Amino acid sequence: MPNSIVSIRDVVKEYSLGKVVVPALRGVSLEVERGEFISIAGPSGSGKTTLLNLIGCVDTATRGTVEVAGKNTSALSERQLTQLRLDTLGFIFQSFNLVAVLTVFQNVELPLLLQNKLGSGERKKRVMELLTAVGIDTHAQHRPSELSGGQRQRVAIARALVTEPQIVLADEPTANLDSATGEAIIDLMKDLNQKKGITFIFSTHDHRVMKHADSVVRLADGKIIGKESADAAVQAALTSAAGRSPVGAH
Amino acid sequence: MTFLIAFRSLLQHKRRTFVLGAAVAFVTVVMLTLLGIAEGMNRTLIESSTTLMSGHVNVAGFYKVTAGQAAPVVTHYKQVVEVIRQAVPELKYIAQRGRGWAKITSDGGTNKMFGLTGIDVKNEKGLAAVLKIKEGKLEDLAKPGSIMLFEDQARDLEVKVGDALTIQAPTPRGVNNTLDVTVVAIANNMGMMSQFSSFINEASLRQLYQLNDETTGALMIYMGTTDLVQLKKVEDKLREALGKSGYQILEEDPRAFFFKFENVTREAWTGQKLDITNWRDEVNFVSWTVDLMNALAFFLAFVFLSVVGIGIMIVMWISIRERTREIGTLRAIGMQRGRVMRMFLAEGFLLGVLSTTAGALFGLVLAVVINGADVTLPQGFQFILMSDHLKVVPTVAWTLVAVVFITAVITGISLLPSFIAARLKPVTAMQHVG
Numbered sequence: 072m073p074n075s076i077v078s079i080r081d082v083v084k085e086y087s088l089g090k091v092v093v094p095a096l097r098g099v100s101l102e103v104e105r106g107e108f109i110s111i112a113g114p115s116g117s118g119k120t121t122l123l124n125l126i127g128c129v130d131t132a133t134r135g136t137v138e139v140a141g142k143n144t145s146a147l148s149e150r151q152l153t154q155l156r157l158d159t160l161g162f163i164f165q166s167f168n169l170v171a172v173l174t175v176f177q178n179v180e181l182p183l184l185l186q187n188k189l190g191s192g193e194r195k196k197r198v199m200e201l202l203t204a205v206g207i208d209t210h211a212q213h214r215p216s217e218l219s220g221g222q223r224q225r226v227a228i229a230r231a232l233v234t235e236p237q238i239v240l241a242d243e244p245t246a247n248l249d250s251a252t253g254e255a256i257i258d259l260m261k262d263l264n265q266k267k268g269i270t271f272i273f274s275t276h277d278h279r280v281m282k283h284a285d286s287v288v289r290l291a292d293g294k295i296i297g298k299e300s301a302d303a304a305v306q307a308a309l310t311s312a313a314g315r316s317p318v319g320a321h
Numbered sequence: 322m323t324f325l326i327a328f329r330s331l332l333q334h335k336r337r338t339f340v341l342g343a344a345v346a347f348v349t350v351v352m353l354t355l356l357g358i359a360e361g362m363n364r365t366l367i368e369s370s371t372t373l374m375s376g377h378v379n380v381a382g383f384y385k386v387t388a389g390q391a392a393p394v395v396t397h398y399k400q401v402v403e404v405i406r407q408a409v410p411e412l413k414y415i416a417q418r419g420r421g422w423a424k425i426t427s428d429g430g431t432n433k434m435f436g437l438t439g440i441d442v443k444n445e446k447g448l449a450a451v452l453k454i455k456e457g458k459l460e461d462l463a464k465p466g467s468i469m470l471f472e473d474q475a476r477d478l479e480v481k482v483g484d485a486l487t488i489q490a491p492t493p494r495g496v497n498n499t500l501d502v503t504v505v506a507i508a509n510n511m512g513m514m515s516q517f518s519s520f521i522n523e524a525s526l527r528q529l530y531q532l533n534d535e536t537t538g539a540l541m542i543y544m545g546t547t548d549l550v551q552l553k554k555v556e557d558k559l560r561e562a563l564g565k566s567g568y569q570i571l572e573e574d575p576r577a578f579f580f581k582f583e584n585v586t587r588e589a590w591t592g593q594k595l596d597i598t599n600w601r602d603e604v605n606f607v608s609w610t611v612d613l614m615n616a617l618a619f620f621l622a623f624v625f626l627s628v629v630g631i632g633i634m635i636v637m638w639i640s641i642r643e644r645t646r647e648i649g650t651l652r653a654i655g656m657q658r659g660r661v662m663r664m665f666l667a668e669g670f671l672l673g674v675l676s677t678t679a680g681a682l683f684g685l686v687l688a689v690v691i692n693g694a695d696v697t698l699p700q701g702f703q704f705i706l707m708s709d710h711l712k713v714v715p716t717v718a719w720t721l722v723a724v725v726f727i728t729a730v731i732t733g734i735s736l737l738p739s740f741i742a743a744r745l746k747p748v749t750a751m752q753h754v755g
Binding site for chain 1: 646747
């Protein structure tokens with residue numbers, strides 16, 4: 072049995088803006104192993120979010136193959152893709168994307184209700200366990216608007232994990248958080264990765280976040296320019312930043 | 322969860338929900354009030370028709386000495402009664418009444434054509450309970466040569482209690498006969514029906530038409546129900562039983578007896594033919610007003626709903642635009658398109674149910690207030706609405722019809738925006754800014 076949980080081969084993604092075709096990914100190939108804690112790094116517009124969207128089955132490739140958990144996503148119907156997202160993937164968004172009218176508990180419970188596999192008691196138990204794990208159990212009956220950014224992202228992490236997915240995708244999960252909270256969120260994700268063996272793929276351009284990854288896939292102009300260790304990637308990111316900074320030029 | 326999200330989304334936009342809900346509730350109130358007025362008309366119609374000119378089911382008939390001369394009589398009626406009693410043992414009672422269509426002239430020279438009903442007032446307890454005598458005494462109709470008029474008839478003829486009238490009508494033998502009568506009572510109007518009918522001493526009607534004791538105008542059968550489906554079965558049983566007993570029966574014709582004269586006199590037969598009708602047939606010439614009022618209720622509701630519906634659709638578009646990112650998120654985390662659609666439909670449905678329920682409650686309160694205020698109607702409306710007072714009769718059935726109808730329309734209006742929300746691609750929806 073191959074150990075790759077995500078397999079991307081020669082993927083091209085193009086967007087049409089009127090008559091102009093804008094390439095977002097230009098022939099990307101990538102293998103992600105089960106249980107990896109992998110970061111996708113690169114500057115804005117490099118294709119990080121597009122790559123995550125393709126892995127997350129919320130978008131389709133123009134050309135090439137995307138396999139998630141052994142399934143070729145281009146061969147699946149809309150309904151099957153939705154089911155794949157529900158059963159196999161968890162999402163953590165930069166802006167948290169919680170349902171404003173639901174409580175913390177209900178937001179986390181929602182994917183379980185969509186799955187309709189567990190009874191009420193089991194659902195409650197699992198939700199409360201996760202809320203405790205992310206340290207937000209005392210706010211279970213609060214609405215998202217009553218929480219801080221860090222607390223909301225913890226709720227989003229709990230929601231992403233509640234169905235026990237094989238892969239969690241996080242798009243700039245710390246971008247809207249202060250550095251201390253961002254560190255805490257990454258530590259929490261890393262802890263869950265190590266304890267539960269869940270594959271985490273997250274995008275970032277923050278080297279403080281990048282350093283926690285097992286490996287870093289570096290993107291530029293829609294192409295993968297390297298997959299390297301976190302230390303090497305951080306060093307490269309720092310060098311690149313210094314090259315662009317007027318201070319670093321001296 | 323679908324309904325919870327829908328309900329809380331409505332609550333989150335309180336002002337918007339309140340305005341839309343109030344509009345829907347208003348439509349419900351209008352529809353219920355109009356349906357209530359139609360029901361009031363219908364009940365007045367049933368009450369007045371089954372009091373003034375019809376039983377629940379009638380066995381009447383025409384007797385023709387020659388092909389061109391018809392009289393509205395049933396000969397040897399006691400034998401007919403026997404057949405009726407055997408065929409319909411569940412009937413409550415049978416009243417036999419004389420019938421006529423005559424020209425009535427006052428001493429002042431004013432004349433008017435209307436229906437005459439010959440009654441034995443001692444055997445008409447139901448009538449005494451329903452008629453409201455304004456002047457004179459109903460019991461005086463026991464005297465030969467007496468007549469009771471409704472107030473509009475008395476006004477048109479310019480007579481009061483104690484005044485004399487001359488009645489002129491053709492007998493079954495084809496000769497005109499006249500009879501002098503005295504007004505012994507004047508009753509309050511009973512809607513449109515009281516324009517066409519008056520009561521006369523039964524013996525006097527026989528005298529006018531020169532009929533014997535074995536002859537009557539109509540046998541009015543009271544069943545204890547006005548339900549037309551039930552009554553139709555009774556009519557069918559009577560047709561079969563009377564046919565088997567050798568009586569000639571007229572073909573079914575849902576019109577009042579005096580509308581049938583022309584047809585009957587054109588036909589070539591002579592002798593007796595029986596005519597079986599129900600109360601609705603006898604008032605068919607006025608019951609269109611009830612149907613019109615019902616149609617008006619639905620039409621106005623439809624017009625108002627169209628206006629409100631456009632508002633609801635616009636608000637749902639706004640709501641979907643505002644919640645596009647939420648829709649994208651829900652689709653991304655695994656909500657199927659059908660469920661997204663149901664979520665928005667649930668909003669329309671909840672808005673419909675809650676507002677129509679509130680509207681129904683307001684409608685009921687309004688009906689109580691209107692009925693309590695005892696609003697006297699202008700003359701023209703009295704004629705159309707068949708009552709001198711505005712009467713709103715809300716029924717459980719019509720309330721349910723209004724609530725279900727309006728909720729269904731509101732939910733239906735939500736269908737297109739919901740469908741479009743469900744078709745949004747998750748990636749596009751999540752990237753939406755606004």
